[in-house]
Amino acid sequence: MPGFIGSGAVTRSTLRQQIADALRDEVLAGRLQPGQEFTVKEIAEQYGVSATPVREALVDLSAQELLDADQHRGFRVHAYSVDDFRGMVEARALVTDGMFHALTGGHLSHLRPDEPRIAAALAGVRRRGEEAQRAALSGEVTVLIGYDLRFWRELGSVFGNPYLTDFLHRLRVQTWVCVVQCLRRLPDPRGRLWADHTGLVDALSRRDIDAARAIVESYDAHALSLMEGLTEGGMGKGPAPGSAREEPPAPGAGTLPRP
Known part of the structure; x- marks a missing residue:
């Protein structure tokens, strides 16, 4: 697990969040494997910080179901099953449909996508989608995860209830953790990942909600097929168009400064 060095004073709550983000990125990248165990002391020594913010960060990740807490052995990376994944996909579909409902008959039905503020926000979201497509086509899973998480969070901030947006982000982190745990079995993931973001x-x-729902339904079906194929030893599928490259974001926060 890599160390992170930065500068400047930070509060304990900030350090706690940065440790949580750094460890979450390790799980998302597959560098912390399902069932892998570690203690508060080991993480504190690795990052060169005190035990208190590390313990708080690990408890936070346990609450997000990314880690399992063991009273006597510390913490271990949560291992998801295909049934877990099916439940996550069903839940995120319900949240996404709530976002669409807000556009058609809810509190956002008055929004016009051609309004300058909305149009500018959608242009930014589309750029994230283009980069997610490019990463999916080229098989850059870690880059794809970073752009995909940003894509859905920014899309939710335009068209969604902020509470639903936060819940959807948590679900998407969990589904990506689950997928990454199986994707490492693929010798080459290029073209096998969903990429219809744009x-x-x-x-x-266009406010074409029927088309949007059809795209999400296709996405969910693809995700389930991919996961089931991987767990059964299959190779999955899901080609998508590519796009131009820009600098990829990290899936979570950047460096972890020392106190």
């Missing part, structure tokens, strides 16, 4: 943005820009 199609979804375009449908929502």
